[in-house]
Amino acid sequence: MKQHKSRREILKGSLAAAGMGFLGGTQWVLPALAQGETVVPFTDLPDVINWQRTPDRRMFDVRTIDGVFTPRDKFFTTQHYGHPTINAETYRLQVSGLVERSLSLSLNEIRALPSRELVFGFECSGNRGPINGLASNGRWTGVSLQTVLERAGVQELAREFVFLGADRGEEEVEFRGQSYTVDQQYGRSLTRDQALAPEPLLAYELDGQPLTAFQGYPLRLLVPGWYGAPNVKYLSEIHVQADQYLGKYQARWYRTLKGEMVNGEMKWKETAITKMRLKSFIARVSYNGRRHQVFGVVLNDGTPIRSVEVKIDNGSWELANLDSETSSQYSWKYFTYDWNGASSGEHTVVSRVTDVNGQVQPTVEELAVKKTFLEHNAQHPRTIMIA
Ligand SMILES: Nc1nc2c(c(=O)[nH]1)N[C@H]1C(S)=C(S)[C@@H](COP(=O)(O)O)O[C@H]1N2
Ligand SMILES: [Mo]
Numbered sequence: 001m002k003q004h005k006s007r008r009e010i011l012k013g014s015l016a017a018a019g020m021g022f023l024g025g026t027q028w029v030l031p032a033l034a035q036g037e038t039v040v041p042f043t044d045l046p047d048v049i050n051w052q053r054t055p056d057r058r059m060f061d062v063r064t065i066d067g068v069f070t071p072r073d074k075f076f077t078t079q080h081y082g083h084p085t086i087n088a089e090t091y092r093l094q095v096s097g098l099v100e101r102s103l104s105l106s107l108n109e110i111r112a113l114p115s116r117e118l119v120f121g122f123e124c125s126g127n128r129g130p131i132n133g134l135a136s137n138g139r140w141t142g143v144s145l146q147t148v149l150e151r152a153g154v155q156e157l158a159r160e161f162v163f164l165g166a167d168r169g170e171e172e173v174e175f176r177g178q179s180y181t182v183d184q185q186y187g188r189s190l191t192r193d194q195a196l197a198p199e200p201l202l203a204y205e206l207d208g209q210p211l212t213a214f215q216g217y218p219l220r221l222l223v224p225g226w227y228g229a230p231n232v233k234y235l236s237e238i239h240v241q242a243d244q245y246l247g248k249y250q251a252r253w254y255r256t257l258k259g260e261m262v263n264g265e266m267k268w269k270e271t272a273i274t275k276m277r278l279k280s281f282i283a284r285v286s287y288n289g290r291r292h293q294v295f296g297v298v299l300n301d302g303t304p305i306r307s308v309e310v311k312i313d314n315g316s317w318e319l320a321n322l323d324s325e326t327s328s329q330y331s332w333k334y335f336t337y338d339w340n341g342a343s344s345g346e347h348t349v350v351s352r353v354t355d356v357n358g359q360v361q362p363t364v365e366e367l368a369v370k371k372t373f374l375e376h377n378a379q380h381p382r383t384i385m386i387a
Contacts, residue, residue, distance in 0.1 A: 069137055075138060083214070118139075120224050125273045140203040142203035154196065158240045161189060164235070188230045202222075211233075255271060255272055255273065258271070292386075299332050307354050310339075312347060344387060
């Protein structure tokens with residue numbers, strides 16, 4: 001607690017003093033930290049990082065983390081069809097298909113339903129080191145999906161719940177060498193069990209204020225513990241059906257091809273992007289005198305964490321401290337490791353996380369059976385230069 005406050009103060013002061021901006025194409029300049037705390041440069045980063053290449057894709061600089069929640073204007077973002085303009089007055093959430101009563105809910109009607117808060121940090125399934133900028137942590141407010149579905153009444157035959165955004169575009173659908181161009185909305189689906197579970201939230205606030213256009217104004221689905229793609233923004237329709245939804249962003253664009261040994265035979269499985277794989281990464285190394293501190297982030301599906309360990313160069317794995325401020329189930333989590341007596345020169349620093357089921361974050365070698373690049377949760381050694 002105390003440690004975080006001081007880090008926040010330190011960074012706020014020094015970033016403001018340096019007049020630093022983190023927007024489009026700005027090169028990151030190391031902040032001169034106050035109170036003797038200095039950031040050690042990573043040597044595995046490109047010289048110039050384009051944090052916001054387009055309005056639709058913005059990375060968060062994890063070296064600047066200075067509190068539990070990512071600031072609203074720094075929250076990472078990515079979307080496929082730009083930001084649709086939605087009029088809050090005429091906006092309606094449609095619930096249709098295999099329900100007892102179709103619904104058409106205004107924002108006020110949605111806000112009048114019982115609300116709850118959710119602390120949920122997630123990453124895009126394409127997030128990876130060394131930058132790891134497609135991840136953030138938020139405090140969201142909204143209504144349980146369950147509450148809305150109970151109001152509509154779900155029919156016996158309902159198996160698949162399709163969530164469609166108001167954003168749309170032309171997509172090519174390939175079929176046996178032929179290609180058809182059709183208009184499509186961003187869409188994702190949940191099975192009956194997933195949709196009727198208590199966790200999913202229809203969120204209308206981030207950090208106590210209406211969602212930004214980047215984060216899906218006016219309403220988005222959040223599936224706690226899952227990757228970014230299922231968290232449908234600009235949510236305009238929930239369609240309940242019996243057959244499987246095979247839209248592009250459900251079945252094709254977001255999937256993983258991975259080998260798995262079954263009865264001594266390698267089976268190649270293609271799977272949808274759902275729960276976040278167990279991951280930790282090092283976000284920053286700083287020093288005060290000869291005391292160095294390694295600071296990092298853990299993301300997973302909400303399974304409690306047993307430990308995080310840090311390894312310097314070819315040393316042994318050493319236990320890191322898990323931060324209690326980020327201990328709620330679906331928050332991303334912080335860890336720190338105090339490293340004494342670091343010598344000058346280049347060093348390699350790596351972290352690995354283990355959950356209470358004994359699952360350990362894999363090494364790059366162990367993850368080699370994964371062919372496609374999404375869900376890359378391997379341990380990531382980083383290099384730093386100590387003066
Ligand atoms: N409507 C809509 N929802 C969407 C997307 C999109 O393109 N359209 N992109 C998804 C992807 S791939 C990610 S990683 C997250 C990003 O959420 P954020 O912009 O709030 O960080 O939104 C998801 N929800
Ligand atoms: Mo994503």
